[in-house]
Amino acid sequence: MSSYSDRLKALREQLKADRLDGFVVPLTDEHMSEYVGEYAQRLAWLTGFQGSAGNAVVLPEEAAIFTDGRYTLQVREQVDGKDWQYVPVPQESISGWLSEHAPQGGRIGYDPWLHTRAWVKEAKKALAERGADLVPVPRNPIDAVWADHPAPSPAKLEVQSDMAAGRSSADKRAEIADWLAERKADAVVLSALDSIAWAFNIRGTDVVHTPVALSYAIVHADGTADLFVAPEKVTDAVAQHLGNAVRVQDRATFGDALTRFAGKRVAADPERAVAAIFDGLDAGGAKVLSVRDPVVLAKALKNPAEIAGHRAAQSRDGAAIVRFLRWVSETAPKGGLTELDCVARLLEFRQQTGVLRDTSFDTISAAGGHGASPHYRVDEASNAELKPGQLYLVDSGGQYEDGTTDITRVLPIGEPTAEMRDRFTRVLKGHIAIDTALWPEGVTGGQLDSFARRPLWEVGLDYAHGTGHGVGAYLSVHEGPQRISTPNYPGSGATEPLRAGMICSNEPGYYKAGEYGIRIENLVLIVEKPVEDRTVLGFETLTFAPIERDLIEPALLTPDELAWLNAYHARVLEMIGPQLDGEDKAWLERKCAPIG
Known part of the structure; x- marks a missing residue:
């Protein structure tokens, strides 16, 4: 499209076709990453903003972009003030802004693969004050109007040697299994890309500046794991490195896998796992433990x-x-x-x-x-x-x-x-x-x-x-x-x-x-x-x-x-x-x- 104004107009037309009165656009991906692959650069595509932290809200008659103090000048240089209001955070929040600006009785869309469950709860409460509703979308409307939308990176996984890592992946997974045993849990979902890279001693080139690969993982109480990644990204060397205790599954099957833990105690990180992960576990009858990913602290304490x-x-x-x-x-x-x-x-x-x-x-x-x-x-x-x-x-x-x-x-x-x-x-x-x-x-x-x-x-x-x-x-x-x-x-x-x-x-x-x-x-x-x-x-x-x-x-x-x-x-x-x-x-x- 010829301009960012045209893109905003196209999104509004798509929202109207989807029977939505607004949509929330975060700068993140399905893994709550800071830096994201080209396919997930929806905020930049829509607004022109090139910062590494921000969010936007599009309503039928107004739109706002939310940035913190690091980007006060940059957002004004890159985003057209004729189309967008500049909203500072943390002084104001998306939820607070919606509670004042959302149409009465409106339907505000969100992508459940791009937000935390806590944000969804907060936004729903704020919108309820205006008689409006927060609605999960089956397909991100920006993807519907982004004609040349890039595909996720096809790059191969890479092995991080045990010598460089300082510990083997088997040793790290055994530590996670011990953590699960302490909590009488059956499995933990790892969705943060750097957590997965560290736990499995793998790296990748799917995200610029951060050597990670697009993947999800579920580590079980016996130390085995399921690694969900596009099969074509796994080389023979990576398969040998992972060993028999790691089952490689297609990344596309991850959502369905979440529904197969009926009656099981499954841990997931409320800050790093998106709402869709909790929705899938809940739908399958799992007993969900909302706790911090066990890799986070282990990874921070360098060996x-x-x-x-x-x-x-x-x-x-x-x-x-x-x-x-x-x-x-x-x-x-x-x-x-x-x-x-x-x-x-x-x-x-x-x-x-x-x-x-x-x-x-x-x-x-x-x-x-x-x-x-x-x-x-x-x-x-x-x-x-x-x-x-x-x-x-x-x-x-x-x-x-x-x-x-x-x-x-x-x-x-x-x-x-x-x-x-x-x-x-x-x-x-x-x-x-x-x-x-x-x-x-x-x-x-x-x-x-x-x-x-x-x-x-x-x-x-x-x-x-x-x-x-x-x-x-x-x-x-x-x-x-x-x-x-x-x-x-x-x-x-x-x-x-x-x-x-x-x-x-x-x-x-x-x-x-x-x-x-x-x-x-x-x-x-x-x-x-x-x-x-x-x-x-x-x-x-x-x-x-x-x-x-x-x-x-x-x-x-x-x-x-x-x-x-x-x-x-x-x-x-x-x-x-x-x-x-x-x-x-x-x-x-x-x-x-x-x-x-």
Whole structure:
């Protein structure tokens, strides 16, 4: 269709044909994934929004798109305000908006394979206040009007070696069986793609940036399992790897399989399993246990092999980042360098490692005012030149078979202003506060979050995103259950206790609309640390690349903070220096020289 307005009009016509007075469009797939395959990009197809989190509602006379603070600027650039209302979350919710805008007595459609059961319950209650009803649809109406709708990826499954995984799939399934026995349950449904990939030591290329395969799994109390995946995706090597204890079933039969547990106790995750899964289990007479997927925490607690792999990946990635930062710092002042040029060049540096499998998300390459949108995604239409007087923010990551990386750095193009140095140094102080934090067992990410914000709060400033997210081991760059964030930040995790073995990001920031953005991000591993006669928890830094010295105002740093910075840079030089030579190494030595 010729325009997004035409697509919206076509959807409204389809809703009318389906006897619906509205439809809810989430940005997810049947697995509640953050990043989804091309076939599931319904929100982007309908609205033009390219962010990684959002929802929309279409009614006969109005339409709204819901995004959080990370996308306040981006959604206005990408989505036409003549067709769509911009609704901020968590200040407002879809259910709350529907309770005020849905037609009296109307029928609002939803795809039960794209929403949780809790959301369905909440939305039904809100609509009932207007005498309206929430109606499950047998076919997503967007698919009916999306003429060139892509098919799901046909890519083959890949084996993740036991050496890289650190544990065999049989061992992991035995642990899940023990978990089931403790709950007197017969089976557990795994629907999150990264949970399945971890439990079966398989990977895939069905979803950009995340090495997973479109599949479902049911693990039984005896440690056997049914893996539901398109049969043509399973090679002989994968079949041999899975063994006789894993029965491969066609993914298309998963819905029917859910109805065959009459009288059985079956566990399913209310956050990660969609409403249709619970509907199928209920319809078949299963006794459903709504509990968290047992893989979630096990996957977050990295074993020694995964930790060693992460360290290797971070070191390798750091060398690529240093080469890139030097290139930008020397090329941008000459003029003509664009955001897309930087994306391409950074990819080249990572590819030169010879082992890059993918990027871990779309590189955020943001010059000037674009940096004020925390999740800005450059395209041909928005591509801007890096100009003198600007800050350049680059947030990027790589997927390597031994680890997943995520790092943000900021460079000044020319001379930064005093305000830029002040804000950057306050963000750095918050970053150091997180990195050096110590805490007893049981402390949550929500309790640590304010450490990072205090230097900004002291001058009346803040940032509208979390301070840290979990990271997988050659899996999702955004992994739960842990999160360092304020409790009201979208998504769960702020109340999850932080445990040894978890990997988090440490990424406070500051954003001035229309002018610049600042974020300093490293990945950190939670480890045990001795303090006097007891053991507490703290962080071990995993990411090594210089923090831009020309943006630091040393007078704002305490002696301890300055000592941290100089020690960090000494470690960067120790870790990355041997991988470089010539001008790259000389540049790094200058950037890592002690300050003060």
